[in-house]
Structures are given as structure tokens and as C-alpha cells.
Amino acid sequence: MDTELLVDNRIDDGRGLIAWLVHDGFDVAVAFWAKTSEEGLWFLYLGSTSIEVEKLGSAYSTVYACLRRLPGASLSLSEIKLVHAQNPIARDAIAVRDRVSTRIPIRYQGKRLGNLPIEEAYIYPRSGAMTPNEVVQTVLALMRRAGAVQPSVVSLRNGSSFHAVPHGIQGGLPGEVQIVLRDVASDTDRVIPAGDVMEIQ
16 A cells, blocks of 8 residues: 555544544544555554553454444554554654644654654644644645545534534634534534534544
8 A cells, every 4th residue: 555545545544433432432642554664564553541461352342343433444453553552652653743733644754663663654643622723724634635534523612522524614703713514413514613623533
């Protein structure tokens, strides 16, 4: 799989999987795609404090259950690797991610993460409350993606959340920017002020 195929078809699938895992209470401290030097293949690494060595099978079962919720996903369980958040691979990815303030995946072209030799990696941004500007940037990045875009989990500051595909930005009240989201459950558009959005995953 080459880099372009990853960018076009896989980053959204990974984002959708992460959103479902977080929704189900599975900690995702860091997540990233890495093209390994030895195999030349892309793998999605998930660093988590929810992983215990003696219960690794249970963690993979949770991941598989969430993966099945992604319709038409181009991602299989064999391409996912779980590591503890304290693993050097995960810790290095966290350090790279936290150097940059962005809400889109970071392309990393270092030669290794921890003890893992890599050709390159795409590291997902940290979860947490977004500023209105970050909301707009994230919506723009999702709208620019080629091909079918997996629904994102949109969390609002009032505590509610829903699955939607962002597809527009418009003006609202003076100084307010609104985002247009296609709600997957109702198959209708929702127009929401960017400041009301807590996070888009």
C-alpha cells in the first residue's frame, strides 16, 4: 500500500475506529499509522492504558467490535497493533504529536518510533476540547479528502454527541462561524456554531 492510498482511504477509517473506541470507554492515548521499514507495510498502532498483556485478546475483541461498526471500512484487524501507552513506540509518537498544535494527522518522516524502524508515519491529533478555529480547520480538512469520508463523532459542549459528515461552513451571527453537518442517524443537515462543538473525531 503506498502513501497516497493510505491518505485517501485509510486515515478516515482510523479516525472512525478511534471515535468508536473512545465512545465505548476504551482509552486511546495515541494512534498512528506507521509504514514499517522491515515489512514495508502500513499498520495502525493504538497506544492505550486499557491494554493489559494478560488480557490482550479482550482488547482486540473490543477493537474488532468497533471496527465492525464502520461500513465498508478498508481496514482489517490484522493491520492493527495494540501497544501500552507506556511502550517506547507510543511514547515517541506522543512526543512527536505534542510538538505541533494541529487537529489533522501529522506526517512524520523520522526513521524510528521507540524501537520500531519506520519509513514514515501519520500520527492522529490528541483528543480534547477544540477551539472554534480548530473546528473550522478540521471541517475544511475533512471536506478536502478524496473519496468517501467516514462519519465523524461530533461532541457538543452540552454533552451530546452524534455521527455526522461535515460538508459546509457558513456565517451565522456577527463574528460567528457555523459548520454544516450531515447527521447520519436522521440523514438531515444540522447547522451548528463552531463554538458549540467540543470535538470532532
